[in-house]
Amino acid sequence: xxxxxxxxxxxxxxxxxxxxxxxxxxxxxxxxxxxxxxxxxxxxxxxxxxxxxxxxxxxxxxxxxxxxxxxxxxxxxxxxxxxxxxxxxxxxxxxxxxxxxxxxxxxxxxxxxxxxxxxxxxxxxxxxxxxxxxxxxxxxxxxxxxxxxxxxxxxxxxxxxxxxxxxxxxxxxxxxxxxxxxxxxxxxxxxxxxxxxxxxxxxxxxxxxxxxxxxxxxxxxxxxxxxxxxxxxxxxxxxxxxxxxxxxxxxxxxxxxxxxxxxxxxxxxxxxxxxxxxxxxxxxxxxxxxxxxxxxxxxxxxxxxxxxxxxxxxxxxxxxxxxxxxxxxxxxxxxxxxxxxxxxxxxxxxxxxxxxxxxxxxxxxxxxxxxxxxxxxxxxxxxxxxxxxxxxxxxxxxxxxxxxxxxxxxxxxxxxxxxxxxxxxxxxxxxxxxxxxxxxxxxxxxxxxxxxxxxxxxxxxxxxxxxxxxxxxxxxxxxxxxxxxxxxxxxxxxxxxxxxxxxxxxxxxxxx
Amino acid sequence: xxxxxxxxxxxxxxxxxxxxxxxxxxxxxxxxxxxxxxxxxxxxxxxxxxxxxxxxxxxxxxxxxxxxxxxxxxxxxxxxxxxxxxxxxxxxxxxxxxxxxxxxxxxxxxxxxxxxxxxxxxxxxxxxxxxxxxxxxxxxxxxxxxxxxxxxxxxxxxxxx
Numbered sequence: 023x024x025x026x027x028x029x030x031x032x033x034x035x036x037x038x039x040x041x042x043x044x045x046x047x048x049x050x051x052x053x054x055x056x057x058x059x060x061x062x063x064x065x066x067x068x069x070x071x072x073x074x075x076x077x078x079x080x081x082x083x084x085x086x087x088x089x090x091x092x093x094x095x096x097x098x099x100x101x102x103x104x105x106x107x108x109x110x111x112x113x114x115x116x117x118x119x120x121x122x123x124x125x126x127x128x129x130x131x132x133x134x135x136x137x138x139x140x141x142x143x144x145x146x147x148x149x150x151x152x153x154x155x156x157x158x159x160x161x162x163x164x165x166x167x168x169x170x171x172x173x174x175x176x177x178x179x180x181x182x183x184x185x186x187x188x189x190x191x192x193x194x195x196x197x198x199x200x201x202x203x204x205x206x207x208x209x210x211x212x213x214x215x216x217x218x219x220x221x222x223x224x225x226x227x228x229x230x231x232x233x234x235x236x237x238x239x240x241x242x243x244x245x246x247x248x249x250x251x252x253x254x255x256x257x258x259x260x261x262x263x264x265x266x267x268x269x270x271x272x273x274x275x276x277x278x279x280x281x282x283x284x285x286x287x288x289x290x291x292x293x294x295x296x297x298x299x300x301x302x303x304x305x306x307x308x309x310x311x312x313x314x315x316x317x318x319x320x321x322x323x324x325x326x327x328x329x330x331x332x333x334x335x336x337x338x339x340x341x342x343x344x345x346x347x348x349x350x351x352x353x354x355x356x357x358x359x360x361x362x363x364x365x366x367x368x369x370x371x372x373x374x375x376x377x378x379x380x381x382x383x384x385x386x387x388x389x390x391x392x393x394x395x396x397x398x399x400x401x402x403x404x405x406x407x408x409x410x411x412x413x414x415x416x417x418x419x420x421x422x423x424x425x426x427x428x429x430x431x432x433x434x435x436x437x438x439x440x441x442x443x444x445x446x447x448x449x450x451x452x453x454x455x456x457x458x459x460x461x462x463x464x465x466x467x468x469x470x471x472x473x474x475x476x477x478x479x480x481x482x483x484x485x486x487x488x489x490x491x492x493x494x495x496x497x498x499x500x501x502x503x504x505x506x507x508x509x510x511x512x513x514x515x516x517x518x519x520x521x522x523x524x525x526x527x528x529x530x531x532x533x534x
Numbered sequence: 535x536x537x538x539x540x541x542x543x544x545x546x547x548x549x550x551x552x553x554x555x556x557x558x559x560x561x562x563x564x565x566x567x568x569x570x571x572x573x574x575x576x577x578x579x580x581x582x583x584x585x586x587x588x589x590x591x592x593x594x595x596x597x598x599x600x601x602x603x604x605x606x607x608x609x610x611x612x613x614x615x616x617x618x619x620x621x622x623x624x625x626x627x628x629x630x631x632x633x634x635x636x637x638x639x640x641x642x643x644x645x646x647x648x649x650x651x652x653x654x655x656x657x658x659x660x661x662x663x664x665x666x667x668x669x670x671x672x673x674x675x676x677x678x679x680x681x682x683x684x685x686x687x688x689x690x691x692x693x694x695x
Binding site: 078217219519524 | 573578580600624643682
């Protein structure tokens with residue numbers, strides 16, 4: 023029985039493999055990966071923004087091609103961030119912030135090419151580890167997810183927002199939770215899914231359809247980013263020339279333990295809802311620094327530091343796909359864009375996905391694999407020419423991004439109202455970011471809001487309005503304990519933050 | 535005053551806003567129609583969210599009060615820092631960029647052809663940002679808006695606003 027099931031999976035894998043290997047698909051992935059690398063390399067244009075800008079190109083594509091295209095962009099953009107982190111000390115994406123710590127000192131010493139080469143190869147290794155984990159772990163999660171009832175789905179949605187809020191806020195987790203629940207509230211706008219009753223529509227006909235996910239995401243990540251980048255001039259210059267790129271075999275061999283460790287960390291963090299590539303890179307960098315024999319050299323221009331951060335941020339991609347495909351919960355903000363895109367194409371991820379679309383997991387894995395190889399090849403080839411792209415002034419580039427976000431918002435539903443939604447969420451995102459509120463929980467809240475609403479109401483109806491029968495369910499108990507722990511640790515951090523700043527602020531006010 | 539102080543004041547305002555917002559959410563949800571029982575009513579989940587907002591808002595308000603948020607708001611008003619904000623270069627720059635976006639999205643796109651609307655938006659924004667000399671700005675605005683339009687409509691058959 024188990025052997026039959028294994029053979030069936032092998033069969034599905036090879037079917038997906040042959041189905042993905044045709045010229046148009048390969049060319050689309052190559053183009054998407056290149057676009058992702060270029061956009062990711064430009065400071066201010068994040069991986070999420072790359073997907074937000076290029077999602078509109080996928081509207082007219084066949085479903086398979088659209089998936090390949092978006093995954094190519096995702097893989098390329100996360101790696102692309104390392105170029106500007108190394109060459110100009112401004113991470114192209116937040117995921118590459120840890121890379122700059124060692125990459126930039128290396129560039130100052132004239133070893134920028136070597137740092138880029140190491141970053142690209144490390145990203146390649148990270149992707150391979152994450153694809154392997156995606157293929158082998160996902161089927162087990164599907165089996166667990168099949169046992170989930172309405173109550174568990176509700177708790178999972180709350181758990182996702184709570185942990186995302188906790189991880190994405192540096193000092194005060196309450197801020198993360200506030201935006202997460204505001205995301206839930208945003209999802210309540212429009213006709214109620216059970217009785218078609220209009221909620222919070224303010225009498226506007228357009229709001230009856232609810233807030234469309236893609237315009238909201240484009241606003242939060244696109245328009246707010248334009249304003250953040252353009253609000254002040256930050257001149258930068260490219261240091262040194264790119265000479266030798268590919269590191270020696272001896273160097274590559276010495277970095278293998280770091281890459282494997284960081285790859286596993288990346289996958290693990292990627293699988294946590296909303297944590298994202300930047301958290302993965304920082305954690306892997308920190309663990310690398312503690313466990314390395316050359317730990318004291320981290321931050322001074324050490325290839326091991328570059329490898330740790332770059333392996334982890336790319337490994338996060340496969341990790342982020344695990345909860346996305348099994349539970350429809352994105353592991354990172356770019357994964358949220360990907361989820362919105364596949365919803366648009368009519369595919370509903372979740373435990374029923376292997377039944378409704380049996381080979382989908384493997385199609386995703388194969389597309390990621392092809393994109394990974396293109397990322398390696400193109401990443402090494404364009405290391406030198408990318409310097410001229412980085413010279414383009416952001417004051418020219420960022421205004422051009424706005425019309426692209428407008429098209430992205432409009433093209434999905436062909437509604438002018440969606441452009442206005444994008445603008446509103448852009449301004450909201452800008453204000454919240456300036457006030458230190460993270461954006462990932464907001465997005466996760468918008469995505470998980472309908473699930474939380476319906477599941478909670480249905481679970482209570484099934485238990486005839488009593489919470490007692492629901493509290494005895496094993497998976498529910500685990501999730502409840504996890505939520506309670508996150509709440510406890512988060513409030514403790516808030517109390518510590520308040521206590522620390524009460525003393526400081528008293529001093530500041532007393533001094534004048 | 536450092537950044538930390540400004541955050542305490544902002545957190546206090548946000549905390550109070552959340553309490554009011556939560557109250558409005560609860561009131562609105564209680565006014566929603568109940569079909570069978572309140573547990574499956576459309577207003578049930580927003581009602582729970584309203585309670586959560588009031589709770590989190592109270593935590594934020596309490597925390598910012600402890601961090602002298604109220605004193606900072608008073609000090610800001612006393613020192614005319616709100617007026618100072620409007621003379622801040624960064625703030626002015628963002629306000630003008632937002633105004634240009636509003637004109638583009640709410641006026642130009644509704645009334646003009648996409649290429650013309652985009653070219654005008656790009657021209658005024660690039661000119662304000664002093665991104666290049668005037669000839670280059672005109673060239674970039676026209677060529678970019680035309681290329682974006684041609685790329686999306688001809689190559690990808692995507693409708694433009």
